[in-house]
């Protein structure tokens with residue numbers, strides 16, 4: 001399949017999922033996850049009208065952002081964040097979806113160049129004690145949200161989650177619904193919050209049914225990532 005065909009398929013997928021959830025088809029944003037993908041594929045997707053791209057690894061992302069600096073792409077950082085990486089993230093990305101602790105939020109705020117405007121932030125939540133150790137636990141969430149919302153160079157936009165992979169649709173729905181419930185509560189406290197980022201290639205239908213309004217799609221858009229791509233990362 002060409003990228004063009006893959007995009008059409010995914011857009012149709014989103015439309016079907018929103019329809020069966022009785023939601024507006026425009027209510028779900030598609031984030032194209034371009035990690036492990038060549039610049040020319042990103043460019044092709046951009047030419048097809050895709051504007052939001054997600055990257056997980058800084059060493060891979062920076063050359064791509066540089067090469068595509070003529071575009072108006074919105075770059076989302078979605079990977080684990082080490083504190084020595086926050087400066088490059090704050091200077092090169094429009095969104096960070098994986099903020100999971102105060103230390104990272106503080107550094108991003110301090111290092112965000114004022115001339116770039118506020119950095120959009122999603123707090124990554126971990127409701128299911130994932131083995132990856134990424135994500136803010138529920139007991140720490142209020143404190144982190146409260147901190148982010150007070151930072152002048154950060155704009156709290158919502159939550160991101162990567163629940164454990166489930167092949168069973170009911171289990172997917174159950175996990176996503178629990179996250180959506182947390183999101184609804186967060187919105188009550190912070191009315192400016194508007195983004196719930198959950199759902200990937202394999203479980204986007206369940207995520208949309210549960211209330212996701214941003215799906216992060218990689219392999220279904222660009223094809224499978226090369227098996228050895230991580231070994232090339234610094």
Ligand SMILES: *Cc1c(COP(=O)(O)O)cnc(C)c1O
Nearest residue numbers: 033056078200201216217218219
């Ligand atoms: C890689 C990745 C995705 C995309 O995964 P696919 O299964 O290829 O759609 C989404 N979100 C995060 C955080 C990722 O790291």
